Amino acid sequence: MEKEEGMNLNWTLPPDAVPPRYLRDDIVMVGHHRELSYGLPRIDLGKLMDPHSRSTELYNLHSACHEWGLFLLMNHGVLDEGMRMMKENVQGFFDLPHHEKQKSAQKPGSLEGYGQAFVTSHDQKLQWNDTIFLKCHPAHARNLDLWQKNPPKFRSFGFHPFRLCHIALEKYSEDMRKMAAEVVKYIGMALGIHEGELDLLTKSFGEGKYEVRMNYYPACPKPERAIGLLPHADISGITLLTECGNIPGLQVLSKDNCWVTVPPVPGGIVVNLGQIMEVYSNGTYRAPDHRAVVNKEKERVSIATFCYPSPSLPVGPSPQLLAATGLPPIYQTLSNSGEFLQCFLSHKLDDAVPFIDTLKL
Ligand code: OGA
């Protein structure tokens, strides 16, 4: 993929200036979404772990994955300290002067690092965000030169305001890896998977691939004419999203095609299913379309962790699920998530057919 120079705006714009490449006429931002946040499902991980409350909470999880493909995970057990440290470091990174952030810039042909995703041409419309995207697990996949240059010596979990601190990201992504394996185990149980196949599913996420995308959405003078992140369904198994403040921006498309705001909830993590889990569930669960809108006065920062199963898990409809339901598979089976990603990347992004539909039998 060709990378363009100067893709990152220097976000010190005059208040009424939005460069034309960010102005859109193709998106109706107003009058089309409902403030339905109170209706979004909340799932309590503690209740899933407790045998006394498990079956009720599994039922809630099943309906959340079926109806929305997205829920707020509460009581998830990740310590506040690690979360706080990560949020401060991410905010600290985006607060750096442009030339400092550029030290972690994407290299030609790569999506990793600081920049914008999927910019392939000079006339393409841009999304109102900056991101830094880093591979975190397995450890050998890390490109540490992008994490930080000239690393200061960290002896304890301290906050270093000028770098995306290595230790914060390492700890955070490790917490997310453990949590994802746990959440996926319960998603599998909610789907009726058990024994050997449930172990395989859980283990494949425990040993899987984890990539973290940190998103910065500056305040935008014309929020109704720009978009933070275009509608998309994630390609992951699941995605875990942490809000760094209390500014809403994420919206999810409901089954009846309304954009619904997902509010930041203190102590909660947003879990959304990606297309790998939609395929695994043979379409029982949704990988919902979602997008990020921008705010006129306030900037917003979010951290998305994309969780993929290791190559030990074939990516196709669950054999146990097919046997239990007697239904035919609606998707073909690919050998693993690596092949799944390769197919995704070779699929044209502007193709009218969504990627997942190309896997339909
Ligand atoms: C993503 C994503 C939403 C957000 O990074 O894939 O959907 O609110 N982010 O930042």
Ligand code: NI
């Ligand atoms: Ni997404």
